[in-house]
Amino acid sequence: MREISLDEVTRIVKESLIKINYELDNSLVTMLKKAKDKEKSELSKSILDDILTNQELARQGNSPLCQDTGVAVVFAEIGQDVYYNGPLDEAINRGVRQAYDEGYLRKSVVKHPFDRQNTQDNTPAILHTKVIPGDKLILKIASKGAGSENMSKVVMLTPNAGIEGVKKLVLDTVFDAGGRPCPPIIVGIGIGGNFEKSALIAKEAILRDLNDESSDPIIRNLERELYDEINRLGVGPMGVGGETTCLAVKINTYPMHIASLPVAINIQCHSARHIEVTL
Amino acid sequence: MIHLKTPIDVSRLKELTVGDKVLISGTIYTARDQAHMRLIEDENPAFDLEGSVIYYVGPTPARPGQVIGSSGPTSAYRMDSLATPLMKRGVKIMIGKGNRSEAFRKSMVENNAIYMIATGGAGALLSSKIKSSKVLMYEDLGTEAIYELVVDEFPCFVAYDLHGNQIFKGGTS
Numbered sequence: 001m002r003e004i005s006l007d008e009v010t011r012i013v014k015e016s017l018i019k020i021n022y023e024l025d026n027s028l029v030t031m032l033k034k035a036k037d038k039e040k041s042e043l044s045k046s047i048l049d050d051i052l053t054n055q056e057l058a059r060q061g062n063s064p065l066c067q068d069t070g071v072a073v074v075f076a077e078i079g080q081d082v083y084y085n086g087p088l089d090e091a092i093n094r095g096v097r098q099a100y101d102e103g104y105l106r107k108s109v110v111k112h113p114f115d116r117q118n119t120q121d122n123t124p125a126i127l128h129t130k131v132i133p134g135d136k137l138i139l140k141i142a143s144k145g146a147g148s149e150n151m152s153k154v155v156m157l158t159p160n161a162g163i164e165g166v167k168k169l170v171l172d173t174v175f176d177a178g179g180r181p182c183p184p185i186i187v188g189i190g191i192g193g194n195f196e197k198s199a200l201i202a203k204e205a206i207l208r209d210l211n212d213e214s215s216d217p218i219i220r221n222l223e224r225e226l227y228d229e230i231n232r233l234g235v236g237p238m239g240v241g242g243e244t245t246c247l248a249v250k251i252n253t254y255p256m257h258i259a260s261l262p263v264a265i266n267i268q269c270h271s272a273r274h275i276e277v278t279l
Numbered sequence: 280m281i282h283l284k285t286p287i288d289v290s291r292l293k294e295l296t297v298g299d300k301v302l303i304s305g306t307i308y309t310a311r312d313q314a315h316m317r318l319i320e321d322e323n324p325a326f327d328l329e330g331s332v333i334y335y336v337g338p339t340p341a342r343p344g345q346v347i348g349s350s351g352p353t354s355a356y357r358m359d360s361l362a363t364p365l366m367k368r369g370v371k372i373m374i375g376k377g378n379r380s381e382a383f384r385k386s387m388v389e390n391n392a393i394y395m396i397a398t399g400g401a402g403a404l405l406s407s408k409i410k411s412s413k414v415l416m417y418e419d420l421g422t423e424a425i426y427e428l429v430v431d432e433f434p435c436f437v438a439y440d441l442h443g444n445q446i447f448k449g450g451t452s
Contacts, residue, residue, distance in 0.1 A: 051398065053401075055403075058349075062342060063345075063349040063406050066349060066405065067336060067422075068353070069349075077306045106349075106422055107421070116313070117413070120315040146354075147354050147377075147399065150354070177450065178448070179376065179396070180356060182376065233448075233449060238398060
């Protein structure tokens with residue numbers, strides 16, 4: 001058994017959340033620059049220019065990239081040979097509390113669906129845990145804004161809908177969302193599992209490396225086709241029309257019931273803020 | 280590039296067409312969902328709605344010595360069903376992001392008002408155009424309170440104009 005210090009977990013969560021809210025991932029910045037060069041209209045170019053200037057300003061450390069600093073989403077992959085001297089979820093939430101306070105991030109969590117009272121410290125995090133072999137703790141940490149999350153959905157297709165059914169659903173979802181989720185977007189798609197599993201793997205898909213592709217040839221091909229077809233929709237930066245509607249399409253799959261084809265589409269705005277840390 | 284000063288001179292809104300870049304200078308007011316719901320019921324708001332500009336934003340907390348934190352637009356469609364009563368009381372420009380409903384667009388034209396977008400996710404950049412900030416109403420709402428902002432050449436694009444045009448590709452109401 002290996003003991004991992006909960007103070008260390010808290011520190012990692014805090015520092016990660018602050019970092020991702022001020023520093024946009026470099027490969028994402030490169031993609032945004034390429035997207036700007038590709039745009040033909042002055043309007044869509046100038047929007048991408050704003051987004052690029054914004055990330056430079058945020059990097060100076062005074063104002064976060066976006067005012068919606070999101071809900072903290074943490075995927076904890078917990079090695080089965082790890083021991084903690086106390087509750088792991090509390091250590092993570094302590095990190096969230098410290099990050100949103102010390103990092104001057106917006107507290108955007110309300111306690112109850114109807115009385116809408118703010119919890120004042122952005123907790124609780126949305127925490128997903130998974131047990132893995134070994135003695136490591138892998139934390140995938142994201143700040144997920146509501147603008148893009150609100151445009152996401154889960155649909156229970158029937159198996160005969162097939163690849164074409166999935167494609168139509170994704171294209172309709174992205175087109176109908178238009179400018180609201182802050183395009184250019186990253187599209188995370190979960191296919192399979194059941195109702196809740198599809199949503200979970202769609203969220204994990206968003207957290208994948210921007211430049212990776214699925215190792216499954218059918219899925220890899222679908223990622224590529226959807227990337228091209230989404231960009232042909234012409235929604236463009238912030239929905240004003242243009243060449244780039246999505247920066248990446250990531251699809252994760254999971255085995256499912258013989259009668260089901262669950263599909264979850266989780267949309268991520270251009271300010272994709274997440275990081276992976278191994279302890 | 281078009282310059283507009285607050286309070287908004289209604290006669291100038293007809294000149295605007297979709298895609299125009301507009302720089303707004305003067306005093307504007309923030310309001311999101313919760314503030315809208317209260318403002319609609321409020322008979323004595325602390326500012327004059329006639330000719331006013333409403334910015335849909337909930338900023339991050341300011342650091343010591345900073346005017347305001349990150350201050351980009353939030354999705355406008357959430358305020359669609361709340362906007363008409365305020366336009367009837369004189370609100371002339373609403374700034375947000377993303378598509379809105381057809382019912383809103385029609386009401387906006389009838390009320391001689393304009394919907395503009397600012398670049399979503401550019402909160403650090405947009406906050407640099409804000410020169411002063413103070414909580415004016417509903418302080419208990421925190422980030423959702425109504426802030427009075429003094430802005431200098433705050434950059435927006437006309438999204439819906441008075442001639443029936445709209446800027447967006449895609450998007451259903």
